[in-house]
Amino acid sequence: MKSMTGYAALDRDGRRWELRSVNARGLDLRLRLPEVAGLEPAARAALGAVAARGGVTLSLRLGGEAAGAAPRLDLAGLDRALDALSQVAARATQPLAPVSAAQILGLRGVWEAGEADPPPLDALVAALGELTTAFAADRAREGAALRAVLAEQVDEIAALTDRARALGAARADHMAEAFRAALARVAEAGLDERRVATEIAALAVKADIAEELDRLDAHVAAARALLDETKPAGRRLDFLTQEFNREANTLCSKAQMTEMTEIGLALKAVIDRLREQVQNVE
Numbered sequence: 348m349k350s351m352t353g354y355a356a357l358d359r360d361g362r363r364w365e366l367r368s369v370n371a372r373g374l375d376l377r378l379r380l381p382e383v384a385g386l387e388p389a390a391r392a393a394l395g396a397v398a399a400r401g402g403v404t405l406s407l408r409l410g411g412e413a414a415g416a417a418p419r420l421d422l423a424g425l426d427r428a429l430d431a432l433s434q435v436a437a438r439a440t441q442p443l444a445p446v447s448a449a450q451i452l453g454l455r456g457v458w459e460a461g462e463a464d465p466p467p468l469d470a471l472v473a474a475l476g477e478l479t480t481a482f483a484a485d486r487a488r489e490g491a492a493l494r495a496v497l498a499e500q501v502d503e504i505a506a507l508t509d510r511a512r513a514l515g516a517a518r519a520d521h522m523a524e525a526f527r528a529a530l531a532r533v534a535e536a537g538l539d540e541r542r543v544a545t546e547i548a549a550l551a552v553k554a555d556i557a558e559e560l561d562r563l564d565a566h567v568a569a570a571r572a573l574l575d576e577t578k579p580a581g582r583r584l585d586f587l588t589q590e591f592n593r594e595a596n597t598l599c600s601k602a603q604m605t606e607m608t609e610i611g612l613a614l615k616a617v618i619d620r621l622r623e624q625v626q627n628v629e
Contacts, residue, residue, distance in 0.1 A: 348628060381466070428454045511611075522604075591621070
């Protein structure tokens with residue numbers, strides 16, 4: 348299991364690489380790379396190999412010589428500057444102080460910006476390979492910690508389900524007593540006891556929670572299997588939390604007993620925590 352969040356950085360040959368990811372519904376790649384032919388497709392392929400989901404941002408900052416070459420003398424600009432100085436000297440009414448070469452080189456337009464040669468693609472791809480390896484390892488480490496948290500929460504759901512099942516006999520007695528009291532009130536009111544008894548029996552069938560508990564057991568088994576998956580399982584786990592929540596809601600609506608209601612509410616609380624953590628799973 349891998350987390351969708353991760354980070355890696357690499358300093359190589361005066362270049363600073365950074366790779367980070369956050370939660371996202373799908374795979375969202377954001378590349379901030381210099382203009383080097385073939386680099387972007389290579390980066391997309393490398394990132395697709397280590398990430399199936401997440402908002403992934405890759406940046407490369409060039410430094411040193413790779414950031415830009417030294418400025419170069421613009422000979423045409425120098426000629427223009429010298430010609431302008433000659434015109435100034437010709438028009439001057441008084442002799443002018445001599446101008447040094449250093450002063451001429453300081454004039455605007457004499458220099459032009461140098462262009463650095465692009466970094467070699469092979470070197471960039473090799474560095475990118477190291478970066479993505481570290482990035483995948485970081486997401487795997489976070490995923491292992493996340494799996495431990497999720498497993499603990501699934502175990503808590505299983506324990507609460509067992510507690511609910513253990514209350515079955517006490518709940519049956521509680522409901523039988525409630526039904527007897529209802530029948531006594533019906534008898535006092537002079538209503539048709541047979542019909543009312545039939546209705547109460549139907550309510551008792553509807554109040555049965557055996558199916559909900561069995562489905563919770565099945566969901567727990569499915570969640571544990573997904574936690575052991577090596578392939579991305581985040582979306583399937585997210586769907587499973589919805590199924591967990593549906594059974595917990597039904598359990599609360601059928602509870603008809605304070606202790607069972609408390610278990611249902613505890614289930615909803617742990618399922619909500621599970622859902623939040625599942626959003627981090629790839």
